Amino acid sequence: MEKIRIGIAGYGNIGRGVELAIARNEDMELKAVFTRRDPSSVKIHTENAAVMHMDDMLSMKDEIDIMMLCGGSATDLPVLGPKIAADFNTIDSFDTHARIPEYFENVDKAAKAGGKIGIISVGWDPGMFSLNRLYAEAVLPQGSTYTFWGKGVSQGHSDAVRRVDGVKNAIQYTVPVETAVDRVRSGSEPKLSTREKHLRECYVVPEEGADLQAIENAIKTMPNYFDEYDTTVTFITEEELKAGHSKMPHGGFVIRSGNTGEEGNKHIIEYSLKLDSNPEFTASVLICYARAAYRLAKAGESGARTVFDIAPGLLSAKTPEELRAGLL
Amino acid sequence: MEKIRIGIAGYGNIGRGVELAIARNEDMELKAVFTRRDPSSVKIHTENAAVMHMDDMLSMKDEIDIMMLCGGSATDLPVLGPKIAADFNTIDSFDTHARIPEYFENVDKAAKAGGKIGIISVGWDPGMFSLNRLYAEAVLPQGSTYTFWGKGVSQGHSDAVRRVDGVKNAIQYTVPVETAVDRVRSGSEPKLSTREKHLRECYVVPEEGADLQAIENAIKTMPNYFDEYDTTVTFITEEELKAGHSKMPHGGFVIRSGNTGEEGNKHIIEYSLKLDSNPEFTASVLICYARAAYRLAKAGESGARTVFDIAPGLLSAKTPEELRAGLL
Numbered sequence: 270m271e272k273i274r275i276g277i278a279g280y281g282n283i284g285r286g287v288e289l290a291i292a293r294n295e296d297m298e299l300k301a302v303f304t305r306r307d308p309s310s311v312k313i314h315t316e317n318a319a320v321m322h323m324d325d326m327l328s329m330k331d332e333i334d335i336m337m338l339c340g341g342s343a344t345d346l347p348v349l350g351p352k353i354a355a356d357f358n359t360i361d362s363f364d365t366h367a368r369i370p371e372y373f374e375n376v377d378k379a380a381k382a383g384g385k386i387g388i389i390s391v392g393w394d395p396g397m398f399s400l401n402r403l404y405a406e407a408v409l410p411q412g413s414t415y416t417f418w419g420k421g422v423s424q425g426h427s428d429a430v431r432r433v434d435g436v437k438n439a440i441q442y443t444v445p446v447e448t449a450v451d452r453v454r455s456g457s458e459p460k461l462s463t464r465e466k467h468l469r470e471c472y473v474v475p476e477e478g479a480d481l482q483a484i485e486n487a488i489k490t491m492p493n494y495f496d497e498y499d500t501t502v503t504f505i506t507e508e509e510l511k512a513g514h515s516k517m518p519h520g521g522f523v524i525r526s527g528n529t530g531e532e533g534n535k536h537i538i539e540y541s542l543k544l545d546s547n548p549e550f551t552a553s554v555l556i557c558y559a560r561a562a563y564r565l566a567k568a569g570e571s572g573a574r575t576v577f578d579i580a581p582g583l584l585s586a587k588t589p590e591e592l593r594a595g596l597l
Numbered sequence: 598m599e600k601i602r603i604g605i606a607g608y609g610n611i612g613r614g615v616e617l618a619i620a621r622n623e624d625m626e627l628k629a630v631f632t633r634r635d636p637s638s639v640k641i642h643t644e645n646a647a648v649m650h651m652d653d654m655l656s657m658k659d660e661i662d663i664m665m666l667c668g669g670s671a672t673d674l675p676v677l678g679p680k681i682a683a684d685f686n687t688i689d690s691f692d693t694h695a696r697i698p699e700y701f702e703n704v705d706k707a708a709k710a711g712g713k714i715g716i717i718s719v720g721w722d723p724g725m726f727s728l729n730r731l732y733a734e735a736v737l738p739q740g741s742t743y744t745f746w747g748k749g750v751s752q753g754h755s756d757a758v759r760r761v762d763g764v765k766n767a768i769q770y771t772v773p774v775e776t777a778v779d780r781v782r783s784g785s786e787p788k789l790s791t792r793e794k795h796l797r798e799c800y801v802v803p804e805e806g807a808d809l810q811a812i813e814n815a816i817k818t819m820p821n822y823f824d825e826y827d828t829t830v831t832f833i834t835e836e837e838l839k840a841g842h843s844k845m846p847h848g849g850f851v852i853r854s855g856n857t858g859e860e861g862n863k864h865i866i867e868y869s870l871k872l873d874s875n876p877e878f879t880a881s882v883l884i885c886y887a888r889a890a891y892r893l894a895k896a897g898e899s900g901a902r903t904v905f906d907i908a909p910g911l912l913s914a915k916t917p918e919e920l921r922a923g924l925l
Contacts, residue, residue, distance in 0.1 A: 286857075286858070289857060289858045289859060290857065293738055293739055293857065294738060314859075366925070369921055369922070369925050370918065370921055370922050373921055390925055395925045397732065397736070397866075399924055399925045400732070400909055401868075402924045403909050403910070403912070403913055403920060403924050404725065404728070404909060404912065406913065406924070407885040407888075407909075407912035407913045407914075408725070408878070408881050408882050408885055408912075409881060410621055410622060410914070411621055456871075529614075529617060529618065529621065529874065529877040529878060529880075529881050530614070530617045530874060530877045531617060531642075534872075534873035534874040534877050534878075535873045536870070536871065536872045536873060536874075536878050536881075537869075537870070537871040537872075538725075538868075538869075538870055539867075539868070539869045539870075539871075540729075540866075540867070540868050541865075541866075541867045541869075542864070542865070542866055542867075543784075543864065543865040543867075544862075544864045544865075545862035545863045545864060546857065546858060546862040546864075549857040549858045549862050550736070550857060550862075550864050552857075553736050553737060553857050553864075554736050557735040557736055560735075575910075575920075575921055575925055576909070576925075577908065577909050577910035577913075577917065577920050577921070577924075577925070578908050578910055578917070579908060579909075580905065580906050580907060580908045581728055581731050581732060581735075581904070581905050581907075581909075582731070582903075582905035582906055584731070584732065584735035584736075585731055585734065585735045585905075586735075586738070589905065589906070590698065592731060592903075592905050593697055593698055593701055593903060593905070594697070594698050596727055596730045596731050596734070596905075597694070597697050597718055597723045597727045597903055597904075597905070
C-alpha cells in the first residue's frame with residue numbers, strides 16, 4: 270500500500286496526539302517531526318522517523334505529503350500557517366473563531382501560489398461541532414442552535430488563573446449547566462445568558478502564605494474570563510492536582526431544535542462528544558483530514574479549505590464502493 | 598433572488614413534506630407536482646404550481662432545475678430513478694440498503710448519459726445517520742458503531758401486521774431498548790443481539806369476531822419481521838388508533854465508541870434525532886440536498902452521488918464566507 274507521508278510541525282500535546290493517531294491508520298506513516306527546540310532533545314515514539322529543526326523543513330519538501338501544523342492559534346499559526354502552506358499541503362486546528370476569515374484568506378493566497386491544499390480549523394470545535402451546526406441548520410432553517418462545552422479543561426482559562434498573584438498552579442473546568450441542556454433538549458428554544466449555560470470550576474494550588482480570599486476574588490471578578498459566570502474556587506495541594514487533574518477530558522453538545530410544516534412539528538438534532546483525551550481526539554480528527562488533503566492535492570486542487578468544503582467520503586480509508594455498501 | 602425551481606414526482610407523505618419544506622427555504626420554488634393519479638383529483642397547497650401527470654414530465658424539462666423523487670423504494674424508484682435521472686437532476690430517498698450499490702450504478706449511467714446529477718439515498722437513514730457513521734469511523738478507526746431506531750413507526754412492519762388474517766388496521770412502533778443504549782454509551786462496546794437492541798410494539802384493530810390469540814401468535818412468530826424480537830401486541834379500537842396513533846414520530850441514535858493513543862483513551866460520539874414528523878424531517882433533508890445538486894449541476898458535474906460525496910457547505914443557503922464567519 271502506498272502510504273501518506275506525514276510531517277508534524279510542533280511537538281506539544283496535539284503533535285504527540287497526531288503521532289499516536291498515525292499509528293492507528295494503516296495508510297499513513299510519520300516521516301519527520303519538526304521542532305523549534307534542539308532536535309536532539311526531543312524524543313519521539315516512532316522508529317524510522319526523523320526529528321529536525323523547524324528551519325530545515327524545506328529540505329523535506331519531496332518526502333512529505335501532508336504537514337500537520339500543531340502550533341498554537343494565538344501566535345504560532347497566524348505566521349507559520351501561511352508560510353508553510355506555500356510549500357506543503359497543510360492541516361491545522363486554528364481555533365481563534367473571530368480571526369478565521371482573515372486566516373483563511375492568508376492561507377488561501379499562499380497555498381494557491383504554491384499549488385498546495387491547506388485545510389484550516391480542523392478538530393472538534395472548530396471542526397466536528399461546526400459541521401453539526403451547519404448540517405442541522407441546513408436541514409432545519411427555522412430553529413435555534415446551542416453549543417455547550419464540557420465538562421472539560423479550558424487551557425486559556427487555566428492559564429488565566431495561573432497568572433493571578435499568589436497562585437502556584439491551577440486548572441479550570443468548563444461545565445455545562447444540566448438544567449439548561451435539558452431545557453434546550455425539550456425543544457422550547459430558550460434564551461440563555463452566558464451565566465445560565467456554563468459554570469466554571471477552578472482548582473487552585475496557592476503559594477505558601479498566599480491570601481486565599483484575595484485569590485478567590487481576583488479569579489471570580491476577572492473580566493472576560495470569569496465575571497460573567499458562576500465560578501467556584503477550590504484550593505488543593507500540588508499532589509492533589511497531579512493525582513486528580515492530570516487527564517485532559519473534554520466534550521460537549523451541539524443541539525438544534527427547529528420546526529417544519531404548517532403545524533410547526535418539532536425536531537431535535539443532537540450531537541455530543543465525551544472525550545477521555547482532548548488532544549488525542551483532536552489529533553484523530555486532524556489526521557483523517559490529512560487523507561482528504563492528500564486526495565485533493567492528487568486531484569490537482571489548491572488553496573485553503575475548511576471542513577465545510579470537504580466531502581465526507583474523502584475522510585475514510587474505505588473506497589466509495591465500500592462506503593456505499595457498508596455505511597450508507 | 599434567482600430561485601431553484603423544484604418538481605415533485607409522487608405526492609404521498611414525503612412529496613407533501615417536500616412541498617412544505619420548499620415554503621421554508623427562500624431560495625426555492627415549487628413549479629409542478631407530478632402524479633400517476635388524475636391530476637385534477639390532486640389538491641396541493643402551493644399557489645402558482647402545476648399538477649401534471651407523470652407521463653407529461655418531459656414537457657417541463659426546461660422549467661425545473663431539480664426533480665424530487667418521492668416514490669417508494671420497493672417498486673417505484675428502481676424503475677423511475679434511472680429513467681428520470683436521464684433528463685432531470687434528481688434527489689431521492691432510496692432506502693433498500695442491500696440494493697444501494699446496484700441502484701447507484703443504474704442512476705449513475707443514466708445521469709452521466711444525460712449530463713445530470715442524481716443524489717440518491719438522502720434522508721436520515723440512509724442520510725444523516727450514514728454521515729455520522731462515516732465521520733465517527735473515520736475519526737476513530739478502532740471502535741464500534743451502533744445504530745438504534747425509534748421510538749417510531751415502521752411502515753414496513755405496520756404493513757406486515759395489516760396483512761395478518763383478522764387484522765383490520767394496525768401500527769407498529771420500533772423501540773430502542775434503553776439499557777442497551779446505556780451500555781453502548783458507557784463505552785463498553787457490548788455485543789448485542791437483534792433482540793437486545795429493539796422492542797416491537799404493535800397496536801392492532803381486529804376485525805369483528807376475529808381470534809385475538811391467533812392474531813397475536815401470527816404476529817409474534819412472523820419470520821424476518823418479528824420472530825427475532827420481543828414483541829407486544831395490544832388490541833385497540835379504530836377510534837383509539839386514530840386518536841392516539843395518527844402522528845408519524847421517529848428518531849434514533851448513532852453511537853460510536855472507540856479509543857486512541859497507547860493507553861486506549863475512550864471516546865464516545867453520539868448523534869441523535871427526535872422527530873415529531875418523520876416524513877417532514879426526511880423531506881427537509883431532501884430539499885437541502887436539492888440545493889447541492891443545483892450547485893453541482895451548474896458547475897457542470899454529472900452522474901450519481903450520495904451524501905458521502907457532497908461537501909457540507911453546498912447544503913447551506915449561506916455563502917462560504919458567511920459559513921466561515923458564523924458557523925465554523
